[in-house]
Amino acid sequence: MIDQVKQKINDLLSNGSVKGVVALVHTNGNVAPCLYQKGDDLDKLCLGDTDSAGDARYPLNKVLVTLSRQYPDEVFGVLVRGCDERGLYGLYRLNQLDPERVVPIGIACPQSLALQCECKKPWPDDMMAGETSEGIDQKGVANAESNSHSERFSYWKGQFLKCVKCYGCRDICPMCFCRECSLECEDLVSKGDLPVEIPVFHLVRAMHMADRCIDCGLCDEACPADIPLRLLYKKTAQIMNTEFGFTSGIKKYEKSPLSLMGPAPEK
Amino acid sequence: MIVLSQMLDFCGIEKERLRARWVSSAEAPEFVEEINDFVDILKKLGPSPLGKEQVEAVA
Ligand code: SF4
Numbered sequence A: 001m002i003d004q005v006k007q008k009i010n011d012l013l014s015n016g017s018v019k020g021v022v023a024l025v026h027t028n029g030n031v032a033p034c035l036y037q038k039g040d041d042l043d044k045l046c047l048g049d050t051d052s053a054g055d056a057r058y059p060l061n062k063v064l065v066t067l068s069r070q071y072p073d074e075v076f077g078v079l080v081r082g083c084d085e086r087g088l089y090g091l092y093r094l095n096q097l098d099p100e101r102v103v104p105i106g107i108a109c110p111q112s113l114a115l116q117c118e119c120k121k122p123w124p125d126d127m128m129a130g131e132t133s134e135g136i137d138q139k140g141v142a143n144a145e146s147n148s149h150s151e152r153f154s155y156w157k158g159q160f161l162k163c164v165k166c167y168g169c170r171d172i173c174p175m176c177f178c179r180e181c182s183l184e185c186e187d188l189v190s191k192g193d194l195p196v197e198i199p200v201f202h203l204v205r206a207m208h209m210a211d212r213c214i215d216c217g218l219c220d221e222a223c224p225a226d227i228p229l230r231l232l233y234k235k236t237a238q239i240m241n242t243e244f245g246f247t248s249g250i251k252k253y254e255k256s257p258l259s260l261m262g263p264a265p266e267k
Numbered sequence B: 001m002i003v004l005s006q007m008l009d010f011c012g013i014e015k016e017r018l019r020a021r022w023v024s025s026a027e028a029p030e031f032v033e034e035i036n037d038f039v040d041i042l043k044k045l046g047p048s049p050l051g052k053e054q055v056e057a058v059a
């Protein structure tokens, strides 16, 4: 699998169709994001595991957004999995990336990882390497809802109280790109106070993720307090789906119902 | 609104605590009725379980 990807990156770089490729590198015992340019050594290229899409993941799209803000006229390649591709669709829709200037290199995730991530679609539409694994059924929201109202209350209150307000969830999220963040607006979130105001802090983020979250799970992985953030956003996604028939990142160019004013457009 | 009220419910907070209604400045009676109605509901629900004292007691 990795050889196919190397070949592809090599081709893209040597024929000059991209300025660089955002992917992962395995160096000094760690996996990190890396921008490969013409002439760079692809030996240490990594897909998250030695030769396949492993569990070392990074929000590469986020790196890409930063890059394309700096170099708006250049074309970049980017390594994408199923979740990253959903992210790309979202970022196109929200005008953060120009599809004409992005060359996705799609890889599928192995079944074991799909299971671990509880991933609905562990492969990108536009895939060049790997075998598609099966999507995993999502049970989290239904499980949480089988508890009573007061159980849910104490559960979430306990979870939110653990928050240390590190902003890790926002910083890792590939769909968080605003230059000014509501969570830093002092009228909503007072600076330097703990515990955070419940449920304002977490629900503000959840509301902003309602039509964006692509269910990649990076926030869950990043949270030092182990708060099941993704479950919260899964619920917003479920509401968006039942109320408006919308799922973030599934269709390219689909507009979000939350970005429309007035009556819903004819389907 | 639709999303937020369901999220409150998901987190175990009474969704009746959230309410929005457009009232024109020319509709004083509607405004009074709305507020009275909301106050009645809130009285029934009692103080928020997330008031400062309650949260600090656990923290
Ligand atoms: S799962 Fe978390 S990190 Fe991923 S898009 Fe959703 S909110 Fe952002």
Ligand code: SF4
Binding pocket: A162, A163, A164, A165, A166, A167, A168, A169, A170, A222, A223, A224, A225, A226, A227, A229
């Ligand atoms: S990552 Fe976790 S602890 Fe940090 S701000 Fe987000 S919810 Fe709070």
